Amino acid sequence: MSLTLDQVHRIAHLARIEVDETEARRTLGQLNGIFGLIETMQAVDTQGVEPMAHAQDLAQRLRPDCVTENDQLAWRSAFQAIAPEAEAGLYLVPKVIE
């Protein structure tokens, strides 16, 4: 399987990554190289092998249902100090409305 240039642009758009034509062509070559590797691996017989969801063979640790956060006013001030814009406790962003 190999990608088209249009698909590279689309993937870049979905990830909100700006690529120009030169970069897109270079990326196309790199991605198709990766697909080539994958194609080689497809030849391996994986019959009966459970798909891996995580590289570590461990189970998710669970946390007791406790509220552990306090002094949220101070935290909010600290978080919003590094935000581009904030007002009345809200983060401000360019208007988004459907």
Next chain:
Amino acid sequence: MKHWEVVIGIETHVQLSTASKIFSGSSTAFGSAPNLQANAVDIALPGVLPVLNRAAVECAIRFGLAVGGEVAARSVFARKNYFYPDLPKGYQISQYELPVVCGGSLPIQCGENEKLISLTRAHLEEDAGKSLHEGLGPTAQGRSGIDLNRAGTPLLEIVSEPDMRSAAEAVAYARALHALVRWIGICDGNMQEGSFRCDANVSVRPAGEVRLGTRREIKNLNSFRFLQQAIDYEVQWQIATIEDGGSIEQSTVLFDPASGETRAMRSKEDAHDYRYFPDPDLLPLIVDRQWVEQVRAELPELPAARRARLIADCGLSAYDAGVLTASLDLANYYEATLATAGKENAKICANWVMVDLAARLNREDREIGQSPVSATQLGGLIARIADGTISTSMARKVFDELCNSGHTSSADEIIARQGLQQISDDSALTALIDDLLAANPGMVAEFRSGKEKAFNALVGQVMKATRGQANPQRVSELLRRRLG
């Protein structure tokens, strides 16, 4: 004109009743000032890791068992990627290929008919934050405000099969699901606060057609009435569009309660390209049998079983049993009145809870949990109606007294204090009747000349003289005997 069949499937976002968020220790309480319940994990600062809340998983297990679904021994969290300012990570943690609950079903009651709606799956995920577009200060012109308090609130998304064939069935399903999640204590069911939101997938096809029509998804319906209105409008719009020679384009639509119409959201061609993949920040969720069995043992008797028992053991109609099992609190209240009044009075108890008490609660805008009359008080009152101590009209007075007594008095105390016992002593009643007949010869004459009205007037006189404490039926009998 062609006949059209409507096909509806529903996805419901149920906010789980946990104290803290699904992946962080922030509070989930509703109504706090903006961003005071959004910690480093919720606002997605770099370097943080999600840690799964055990209680959220347990809610999912409860639900899975309650609908007879399969609780997966191993399920996997996945990233659903999209960009929106109220989704700070740029992805929502959800479940995709391996959800925590598979299958199951929910019985719904639609008119006289019971129908079983199959469920596809239920999966755990986090909620997004909220965008505010109005009411911002003058310096925020052209801006949207982002409040991330809701970001990371645990949700169980419950997906039904496209089994519903009308808006009425869709509403019945939503109501049954709403009742169930409250019944098993996994959701507060508060629809105004967004704790229970439905998306309806609606399509139409010519009757007899096997293939499904193209569907449109109506997003975020947060009341049963809107669900009904939105589907009604959508169905009629789809049929009209097709009959006019048009075709339906798969899309997401919003319902506008003001106009009663649905309209397509600005179409985004990549809206559904979420590029799911397993979240490397989270390991697979393992739920062992022992945990499942422990949750099963703690489950309350479910609404359907409760309903069946009330019909079989107490002789209630399907309708009464349905009303009385609308919520766990109501069902428990009803059964507590039975415990005092006796099971033989199940029907009277049902009437009092469904009519008199319901009217009172409705008037005072209270839930059954805040009833001004306890179940024991009401049961005590009903026992006195059943054994003939007081008449039904007297009982209404005692009921009002009980409501105002603030849970302090019993029906017996009020009856004794106010002397409201029914006069069941025939000799006292007969003496009274004799006095009355002597005092009203005119009415007696009228009755004897064949005027039944005069008889009723005489009964009325006796009731008045006893301040309503006589049993009107007994008065009639005695009066007829006297005049006969």
